[in-house]
Amino acid sequence: MxxxxxxxxxxxxxxxxxxxxxxxxxxxxxxxxxxxxxxxxxxxxxxxxLSGWQKVQLSRHPDRPHSLDYIENICSQFIELHGDRKNGDDHAVVGGFANFEKQTIMIIGQQKGRTMKEKQFRNFGMSNPQGYRKALRLMKLAEKFNKPILTLIDTPGASPGLEAEAHGQAEAIATNLQEMIMLTVPVISVVIGEGASGGALAIGICDRLLMLENTWFSVISPEVCSSILWNNWDYTEKAAEQMKLTAEDLWNFKLIDGKIPEPLGGAHKDPEKVYLSLKKGISEHLNELKDIDPRKRIEGRINKYSHIGIYEEIK
Amino acid sequence: MSKWYKKIAEGIPSSSIFKKSIPEGVWDKCPECKTKIKEDKIVFQLFVCSCGHHFRIGSEEYFSILFDEGKYEELFREIVPKDILHFEGPQPYKERLVSEQAESGLTDAARVGKGRMNGVELILVAMDFSFIGGSMGSAVGERIARAIDYCIQHKIPLVIVSRSVGARMMESFYSLMQMAKTATKLALLGQAAIPFISVLTDPTIGGVTASIGMKGDINIAEPKANIGYAGPKVIKESTGKDLPKGFQRSEFLMEKGFVDMIIERKNLKSTISSLLQLIIEKEPID
Missing domain, CATH: 4.10.860 (DNA Excision Repair, Uvrb; Chain A)
Structure with missing residues (x-):
């Protein structure tokens, strides 16, 4: 609570x-x-x-639906696939072919756990390099068979561990960013909970970026921001406000393509309702994207990411 | 001493320039061997202690060391950072930008130079750790993006010397998106088959490693540089253990297959230009 x-x-x-x-x-x-x-x-x-920090808290609510809940409820069929074909299978990332409104799509989601045991099994939703590489493998599979890709973002960040570094998580993230830009199939990403850092972005390069109402997306979590700038966690709440990281903030800055409403109190209060709105949102964007020529779609993606950022030009 | 080495040493501008970009006192002692450093000697040694420790130098120094006769044209200086979010922090970002700019004489944490390296015409981007930890915000991202565009347009290779703590927190989502922006441009550079050499120096961490640093066609590291995604402090805090010796260092990354070679600073120029000549197969202009 x-x-x-x-x-x-x-x-x-x-x-x-x-x-x-x-x-x-x-x-x-x-x-x-x-x-x-x-x-x-x-x-x-x-x-x-709700303040920025309260929304961050809601995004992490233990009762909130996770990737597999969404997959199960918005798709009629899902066959999970495993492994990066290089080093292992990451449990913080799930993915596979699914049937979404009578069409096959590839779904890839970051997965958290609910019980302590599950949380550990899912590494608290923090991917290892094997997770990014599995995600990319599945995206390439989707591209090969011309299926749209849906990614569900929900991670407190990349895994801050020895193994993750030894296996090159920076390389894995960087590779995903470059590869996703050039995917010939439509890509829709939805932030369903937390969207922290390169860990989130590694599956978040897309044609359309949607966010559920009580989610956030930023360079780092407010706690780590506080810890780096103020040297302690006491300013977490302040950091959360200043980082302008909620769906509403990013919508106001025109940085996202859609904001999906949640029931009063958050997605966990009435998940069925959220499944419906999410399904509707994805469906609308997917239909629009499907009609665009693949080359134009990639051009649009390149254009979008080439122009993001605010700076001044002095003479 | 080889000819180019002498040439570089001559080409290095007066040490007053280094004073501007490096806090005073840093040159007093080598943090590795604790030997007292003589300023003129260390400049001549390209800021590498006799024990092999590579000091953290900035863009001005790399431009001097790597460009022929230290000559270059600076591009995209007109792009400067802006406090988009009115970010407060312990010191308001807007004020911090002003004070960092005044102290360093820099306008942001990366500079773009066009020049020749042993005759090979190229674009060299170098980061300044002294400017908010070499962090990448919108202006740094845009400078790098334009540098890459320039390379594509003029068909000349790209070298990026990274030294950064990663994405700049004070620009939040916009900073994160600079990873996407630079990755997009690098993907286009790759499609144009223009070589990109990534030079990783101490430290290269976070969003910069995970967008630019690791994606060189060839990745070169300076010796013993700290290179990784999560910073050592963050890993230590979350695992509760001291990091193994040599962890996340250049030699570790080489062992794990993420860098092609570890090159001492004095050999950087000859290595990069030789590689580029091999790839380009065109006689450099003398």
Missing amino acids: LDFEKPVLDLEEKLHKIKESNLDMEQKTFKINQIKAELHELKTTIYSK
Whole structure:
């Protein structure tokens, strides 16, 4: 439970108790309606003005749907494929062919775990180089068979470990960036949770970038930003505000192509609703992209990334 | 002493230039062997201690060392950084830019030079660690992007000397996107079959390694440079263990297959120009 969720959860608990109570029907209905109205107002107040840091917290909510949940719910079939054919299989990245609205697509997602055991198995969603290389292998497979690619971004960053460095994660990330630019098939990326650093970007070079409402995408996590600039984690909240990292911020800067709404309180409050909106969003963009000539699509991608950045030109 | 070496030593501008880009006192002692360093001697040794320690030098020094007679034309100086996000930090980014610029005489952390290296015409990009850790924000990304465009347009090779902590935090998402921008341009350079030599120096970390540094057609490292993605401090914090000796150093990367060669600074110029001559197969202009 997050701090700012507490009043809502308390009220929901109260509502639950009244529903279970043995008050007479009329009194019960009255009270239930009263609390429901109160609850709606409370939720609107709390969730309509979430700070950057609160959204970061929501993006990490333990109950939030993860890549495999989305895949299972927006596709009618998914066959997972494994391994980078070089060194191993990374569990923080899942991927494979799937059936999305009667067409075959390649889905690649960064996967977190829910229980402690799962979290460890998924390395907390932090890919090793094998993960980026598996992702690239699958993208090349999609390209070969002319299937669109959908990537789901949800990572606190690349794996800060000895093994990851020894296996060249910088090389793996850099290679993905260059290769994704030239993919001949449509690529849509969706940030479904956390989008931190090169670890996220390594599967995020795309024709269309979408973000769920309570997600973020930046060069680094607010904690590490605080730790590097202020030498401690005390300024995490401040860093989260200043980094302008939420879907809304990036939408306002015209850096993303779509913002997918979440139910009040976050995706975990009503996942079915989010699956539907996500499906709709992907479908719209996919249909648009499919009609574009592959060369034009690549040109568009090159153009987009060639012009990103704000600087001054002095004479 | 070889002829070119002497030529370079003569071509190096007065040491006052180095004073500007290097904080005072740095030259007092070698951090490796603790020997006191004489400034004129270390300049002549291309900022390499007799023990082999390579000091962290900046763009001005690399331009002097690598370009014939230290002569070059600087390109894209007109592109300068901007505080897009009104980023506060411990010191507001806007103020920091002004003070860094005043102190260093630089306008950002990378400079682009056009010149000749043993006769081979090329573009050389060198990073300045003294400017916010050589970090890559929008202006650095744009300078590199234009440098690559220039190489494609004029069909001349590219050399990038990296020395950076990675993407610049104060520009947040925009900095991250400079990885995408430079990668895009490098992909185009590759399609045009124009050679790119990446020189990795101490330290090359984070987004710069993971977009530019590792993607040279040939990757060259200076000896014992710290090269990686996650910084050693971050790895130490997250694993809770001291890093093994030599971890993330040039020699380690060579062993793991990520760099082609480790070249001492005094041999950088001859190595790069020889490689380029082999690839280009054209007589250099003397």
